[in-house]
Amino acid sequence: MRQRGPSPAPAPAPADPERAASVRSIAEQLAGVRGPLLPILHEVVETHGHVHDDDVPVIAEVLNLSRADVLGVVSFYHDFRRTPPATHRVALCRAEACQARGAEATYAAASDRWAGSTEVEVGEVFCLGNCALGPSGTLDGTLHARLTPDRLDALTEEWVR
Amino acid sequence: MSPVAWVPCDAAALSVGADAVAAALEAAGVTVRRNGSRGMLWLEPLVELETDRGRVGYANVEPGDVDAVLSGALDDGDRCVGVVDEHPWLARQHRVSFTRVGVTEPTDLAAYRAHGGLAGLERALTLTDEQVVAEVTESGLRGRGGAGFPAGIKWDTVRKASADVKFVCCNADEGDSGTFADRMLIEGDPFTLIEGMTIAAVAVGATEGFVYLRSEYPHAIRTLRRAIDIAYAHGVLGGSVLGSGHRFDLDVRVGAGAYICGEETSMLDSLEGKRGEVRAKPPIPALQGLFGQPTVVNNVLTLSAVPMVLADGGAAYAALGTGRSRGTQVFQLGGNVAHGGIVEADFGISLRELVEDFGGGTASGRPVKAVQVGGPLGAYLPPAKFDLPMDYEAFAAADAMVGHGGIVVFDDSMDAGAMARFAMEFCAKESCGKCTPCRVGSTRGVEVIDRIRAGTQREANLVLLDDLCTTMTKGSLCAMGGLTPMPVRSALEHFPEDFGVEPAAAEAVTDDMPESATSTPGGARP
Ligand SMILES: Cc1cc2nc3c(=O)[nH]c(=O)nc-3n(C[C@H](O)[C@H](O)[C@H](O)COP(=O)(O)O)c2cc1C
Ligand code: SF4
Ligand code: FES
Numbered sequence: 001m002r003q004r005g006p007s008p009a010p011a012p013a014p015a016d017p018e019r020a021a022s023v024r025s026i027a028e029q030l031a032g033v034r035g036p037l038l039p040i041l042h043e044v045v046e047t048h049g050h051v052h053d054d055d056v057p058v059i060a061e062v063l064n065l066s067r068a069d070v071l072g073v074v075s076f077y078h079d080f081r082r083t084p085p086a087t088h089r090v091a092l093c094r095a096e097a098c099q100a101r102g103a104e105a106t107y108a109a110a111s112d113r114w115a116g117s118t119e120v121e122v123g124e125v126f127c128l129g130n131c132a133l134g135p136s137g138t139l140d141g142t143l144h145a146r147l148t149p150d151r152l153d154a155l156t157e158e159w160v161r
Numbered sequence: 162m163s164p165v166a167w168v169p170c171d172a173a174a175l176s177v178g179a180d181a182v183a184a185a186l187e188a189a190g191v192t193v194r195r196n197g198s199r200g201m202l203w204l205e206p207l208v209e210l211e212t213d214r215g216r217v218g219y220a221n222v223e224p225g226d227v228d229a230v231l232s233g234a235l236d237d238g239d240r241c242v243g244v245v246d247e248h249p250w251l252a253r254q255h256r257v258s259f260t261r262v263g264v265t266e267p268t269d270l271a272a273y274r275a276h277g278g279l280a281g282l283e284r285a286l287t288l289t290d291e292q293v294v295a296e297v298t299e300s301g302l303r304g305r306g307g308a309g310f311p312a313g314i315k316w317d318t319v320r321k322a323s324a325d326v327k328f329v330c331c332n333a334d335e336g337d338s339g340t341f342a343d344r345m346l347i348e349g350d351p352f353t354l355i356e357g358m359t360i361a362a363v364a365v366g367a368t369e370g371f372v373y374l375r376s377e378y379p380h381a382i383r384t385l386r387r388a389i390d391i392a393y394a395h396g397v398l399g400g401s402v403l404g405s406g407h408r409f410d411l412d413v414r415v416g417a418g419a420y421i422c423g424e425e426t427s428m429l430d431s432l433e434g435k436r437g438e439v440r441a442k443p444p445i446p447a448l449q450g451l452f453g454q455p456t457v458v459n460n461v462l463t464l465s466a467v468p469m470v471l472a473d474g475g476a477a478y479a480a481l482g483t484g485r486s487r488g489t490q491v492f493q494l495g496g497n498v499a500h501g502g503i504v505e506a507d508f509g510i511s512l513r514e515l516v517e518d519f520g521g522g523t524a525s526g527r528p529v530k531a532v533q534v535g536g537p538l539g540a541y542l543p544p545a546k547f548d549l550p551m552d553y554e555a556f557a558a559a560d561a562m563v564g565h566g567g568i569v570v571f572d573d574s575m576d577a578g579a580m581a582r583f584a585m586e587f588c589a590k591e592s593c594g595k596c597t598p599c600r601v602g603s604t605r606g607v608e609v610i611d612r613i614r615a616g617t618q619r620e621a622n623l624v625l626l627d628d629l630c631t632t633m634t635k636g637s638l639c640a641m642g643g644l645t646p647m648p649v650r651s652a653l654e655h656f657p658e659d660f661g662v663e664p665a666a667a668e669a670v671t672d673d674m675p676e677s678a679t680s681t682p683g684g685a686r687p
Contacts (some may be wrong), residue, residue, distance in 0.1 A: 033412075034369075034432075034433075034452070035414070035432050035433045035434035035452075036434060037434030037435075038414065038415070038417060038431065038432075038434055039414070039415075041417070042376070042415055042417070072436055073434065073435060073436055076419065076436040076437060077417035077418055077419050077437070078417065078418030078419060079376050079416075079417035079418040080417060095338030095339075095537070095587075096338040096339060096496065096533055096537060096569050096580065096583070097338045097339040097495040097496040097567075097569045098338070098496075099580075099583070100495075100496035100497040100569055100570065100571045100572070100575065101496060101497050101524065125377065125418075126336070126338065126420060126587070126591075127335075127336060127337065127338045127339075127340075127377070128172075128377050129172065129173075129335060129340070129341040129343075129344040129377065129378055130172060130173050130176050130341065131338060131339045131340070131341055131493070131495030131496065131501070131567070131569065132173070132202040132203065132341075132493075132494060132495045132496075132498065132501025132502055133173055133176060133177060133202055133203075133205070133501065134495075134496070136176065141379075143172055143175060143176040144176055145173070145176040145177050146177070
């Protein structure tokens, strides 16, 4: 980020006030439901792509929880990612029923193809409920079936490698 | 009049391009209606054209096939499966909970009623709470989430508890690989679940309910939320259920990608906004569940059987099935299977009928090597065991479990040693971390299996694996750690060669299989 005015040694990135306001508003809107923390975190990820460290104290304050409580929950669940998502996301099922149809080969091919890529991230999931038509996976959130390495290639042809 | 076609909006159908087919049909001037899936998943997208004979099905339709479908050019080929209701794969089933799935539009409440929906709730509202619970008890309905605990007993415990507020929570976390019936029911006929939960609420005196639905199921989340809105708008939910004066409010809560949150106490903590750690029992959730209040926790399929139980009476449901496994079970055929999908049948059907007659063997065309029944914590069984009847007790006696009814088929390229290793690895990944036998044991298990497979001090490591499995079985707080030994031991028992082990040496480890359903640690799950 560009710094304005004379600025001494690199300061920690300033918190994003716009984002903080948005997170606060999400938290305040949902604070009244029973067990509000998970719905709030889902909404933050939905809106902002991930839960940033700076979001934690904001949510904690609105819910009157300690930061450690909020962080403990964030870190427990796979869905509450703490880094921004890449441009494209591949999530491949590696559970038993998809393994029975060759999921490991697809996962290996994908990991290989996008190793080190900053544009495409490859993740694993365990069952998407599409176990009769595997290997299953999602590409940018959309569910696909019969994902052989070739089909994965075809479906992602337009992506930057 | 323009022709009418049905195109499933089920996630499995969407995953093979159903939306594009629907769009192509619409562009060709067809009136498109969206149903759930019939459960013949290998035929998806299965397009059904309304005709004088009934709805005629066309399999594996792609957008480019639309003209051929409409002109009748496909009618004499394999792709036309005839009148779908008469399809032998469906006609041989006994659809009770899934009677409307694939038939109606999922969120069409009028169609739901026209096909028998709400009859159970209407009857329940004419009975006392005690009578409603008595019907469920008489039906013999047992929990479909895995443990097979009698629903009536659970409900009666909650009914008798006195508290300001009671809850009904539906466990729709469906994390088991090879299971998708909860998803398909919710996407295909969500009012059945809503009705079942409402009956439960009326029976136990609960005013609030939650469906804990996994985030991996975005289509189900959307459909259920829409159905709940419609149910409110028509007075099925809200301040006075069907004008009875009973209040019942229902909400959907989305999971966050943790397998352990399918365990009921972990699910309750998650609903409360905490880390999904397993609670020690007692207290049982029926007495101190969500926010410490009396709570019914049931699986989607348990609750979805309830409308029929109330509509036709507990005795009618109890007349189906075998032994102490009453009614129907919604089996799910997945993995390397030719004809995968939903088979609802009375308990007592054999594994062979499911895998061979319905499943048609493997998708690869190679011989079946094994099936895993009941999810990641269930046993691997070879074809020699396929005469087992689907029955909770018969499976427990065979050191296996019915679980949520998922059956995953593997062909002869399967490496049972790798699958055993995966079971331990999965346990290590998904353990909530609360107890040592599970948290540490699973990681050790991976190492020990690796050594056995590599031939490093194989004898000694087999003994170690045996000890480890026993410790996990006996010392884990819940069935995650408690049952992970089941797939491991069954794989070793039936396929020792995949571990590089002589059959005789494997016996020592497999003698001491996890015990049956009722003695499972924590009682959570067989
Ligand atoms: C690790 C683990 C995962 C579980 N996952 C599920 C699940 O996804 N869905 C479910 O209904 N029950 C699951 N259960 C079983 C629940 O703990 C509980 O027995 C069930 O929800 C009770 O409902 P039922 O009596 O209707 O089956 C799981 C249990 C364990 C130990
Ligand atoms: S057995 Fe595993 S998942 Fe269950 S309570 Fe113990 S550590 Fe948690
Ligand atoms: S196991 Fe892959 S979708 Fe279920």
